[in-house]
Amino acid sequence: MEEIIIQGGQQLHGTVQIDGAKNAILPIMAAALLAETGTTEIDAVPILADVFTMKSVLSALNAEVTFDQQRQQLQIDASQHLAVEAPFELVSKMRASIVVLGPLLARLGHAKVAMPGGCAIGSRPIDLHLKGLRQLGAKITQNSGYIEAEATKLIGADIYLDFPSVGATENIMLAAVLAEGTTFIENAAREPEIVDLAIMLDKMGANVSGAGTETIKIVGVQHLHGVNHQVVQDRIEAGTFMIAAAITHGEVLIKDAIAAHNRPLISKLVEMGVTIVENDAGVLVKGPAELQAANIKTMPHPGFPTDLQPQMTIAQLLATGVSVMNETVFENRFMHMNELRRMNADFEIEGNTLFLHGPAQLKGAQVDATDLRAAAALVLAGLVADGETRVTHLQYLDRGYYLLHQKLSQLGANIRRSEVFEDGAERPVLTAY
Ligand SMILES: CC(=O)N[C@H]1[C@@H](OP(=O)(O)OP(=O)(O)OC[C@H]2O[C@@H](n3ccc(=O)[nH]c3=O)[C@H](O)[C@@H]2O)O[C@H](CO)[C@@H](O)[C@@H]1O
Numbered sequence: 159m160e161e162i163i164i165q166g167g168q169q170l171h172g173t174v175q176i177d178g179a180k181n182a183i184l185p186i187m188a189a190a191l192l193a194e195t196g197t198t199e200i201d202a203v204p205i206l207a208d209v210f211t212m213k214s215v216l217s218a219l220n221a222e223v224t225f226d227q228q229r230q231q232l233q234i235d236a237s238q239h240l241a242v243e244a245p246f247e248l249v250s251k252m253r254a255s256i257v258v259l260g261p262l263l264a265r266l267g268h269a270k271v272a273m274p275g276g277c278a279i280g281s282r283p284i285d286l287h288l289k290g291l292r293q294l295g296a297k298i299t300q301n302s303g304y305i306e307a308e309a310t311k312l313i314g315a316d317i318y319l320d321f322p323s324v325g326a327t328e329n330i331m332l333a334a335v336l337a338e339g340t341t342f343i344e345n346a347a348r349e350p351e352i353v354d355l356a357i358m359l360d361k362m363g364a365n366v367s368g369a370g371t372e373t374i375k376i377v378g379v380q381h382l383h384g385v386n387h388q389v390v391q392d393r394i395e396a397g398t399f400m401i402a403a404a405i406t407h408g409e410v411l412i413k414d415a416i417a418a419h420n421r422p423l424i425s426k427l428v429e430m431g432v433t434i435v436e437n438d439a440g441v442l443v444k445g446p447a448e449l450q451a452a453n454i455k456t457m458p459h460p461g462f463p464t465d466l467q468p469q470m471t472i473a474q475l476l477a478t479g480v481s482v483m484n485e486t487v488f489e490n491r492f493m494h495m496n497e498l499r500r501m502n503a504d505f506e507i508e509g510n511t512l513f514l515h516g517p518a519q520l521k522g523a524q525v526d527a528t529d530l531r532a533a534a535a536l537v538l539a540g541l542v543a544d545g546e547t548r549v550t551h552l553q554y555l556d557r558g559y560y561l562l563h564q565k566l567s568q569l570g571a572n573i574r575r576s577e578v579f580e581d582g583a584e585r586p587v588l589t590a591y
């Protein structure tokens with residue numbers, strides 16, 4: 159079994175380089191299916207399990223995909239005849255594969271995609287994706303675990319989302335770019351990854367405006383072509399390192415970090431006593447001698463991101479006083495807390511609200527990751543705990559962080575990733591793939 163093993167207590171110092179965003183590359187790979195001519199070349203591709211899963215989904219759909227890991231570059235040629243069906247074995251591995259529904263429907267007039275299951279952090283229905291595609295004229299049926307969408311022609315529509323769902327906004331954008339006429343998505347998601355997708359689509363020949371605001375306008379075009387695109391930096395990975403610097407009393411430059419993408423996190427860290435310097439090189443984070451308690455509520459962007467909630471609870475646990483964390487986006491995203499209790503954390507959960515009593519003196523323990531950001535939170539806890547922490551179930555971590563342990567080690571953490579055998583012997587793991 160692979161484990162990340164940490165001896166807590168080291169301050170982090172230095173500069174860290176952040177990879178391209180997982181939540182941007184996945185819809186961008188789906189967008190490449192829309193290019194009837196040319197090859198799509200994507201740079202700054204993060205080397206993540208989810209990228210390999212999406213690569214398999216695109217290959218199953220007959221696109222030609224090559225991934226040069228050395229150069230972190232993907233080449234996708236979708237000019238040939240595509241298949242309509244994204245199989246269950248792949249879709250069930252990763253919810254985000256549902257975003258191939260929109261482009262397949264737009265390109266082929268027919269798509270069959272396995273229904274993504276619920277997952278640990280919440281039930282995650284896709285009703286808003288389907289409602290939007292229906293409004294564009296698709297006939298949608300659900301049979302034997304598959305969603306089938308058909309349309310002889312998609313027609314632009316005014317679509318209001320009950321909630322600014324990231325995936326629904328993306329799926330609708332990816333279908334509406336080839337629809338006849340104009341589509342407005344109101345109460346659209348405003349995340350930076352939506353903006354990155356719109357930039358990519360416009361380069362492909364689409365006409366998308368308003369991404370990053372609550373109304374996105376899409377004027378349909380007849381044809382899209384392959385382009386070159388560089389994926390935006392991962393604000394969640396950047397934020398994870400900002401928290402790591404803050405809790406270890408460290409001083410870390412998050413190279414080229416886009417402060418505007420992490421405004422809600424930066425503002426909370428400042429409230430907790432962290433010094434933040436924004437300059438041309440990126441964002442410099444200096445942890446204080448003592449963190450102060452702060453109350454946080456997760457919200458769709460530009461609110462505090464749910465994907466930084468588990469990591470931020472570590473800073474709250476270490477802060478002096480009682481901090482509150484209110485999770486409003488997913489209904490089951492406090493699973494890391496049970497593991498933290500074994501590390502001496504003091505807290506209560508009431509519904510979707512967490513009360514954290516600090517400052518905690520965390521103690522090293524063996525802890526199991528339950529999902530991607532829980533894994534990151536447990537690694538952060540290990541950095542500040544007394545003694546040794548061992549984090550297992552690293553397949554979750556590999557969905558969203560490439561070589562987190564190596565980056566932390568370069569900043570001075572005492573951390574390693576090893577395959578640990580039954581007799582306790584260890585073999586170092588240098589790369590995840
Ligand atoms: C690959 C990717 O980009 N993943 C991100 C994306 O997920 P994802 O796109 O799945 O997240 P959504 O914004 O769609 O979901 C947010 C909330 O809306 C609900 N909902 C969503 C769609 C729908 O049709 N009906 C519905 O009720 C969900 O159950 C959830 O409670 O945004 C989330 C919220 O910022 C992030 O945590 C994920 O990291």
Ligand SMILES: C=C(OP(=O)(O)O)C(=O)O
Nearest residue numbers: 181253254465530531558
């Ligand atoms: C919840 C997340 O991702 P996904 O939507 O891919 O499960 C995440 O990145 O924290």
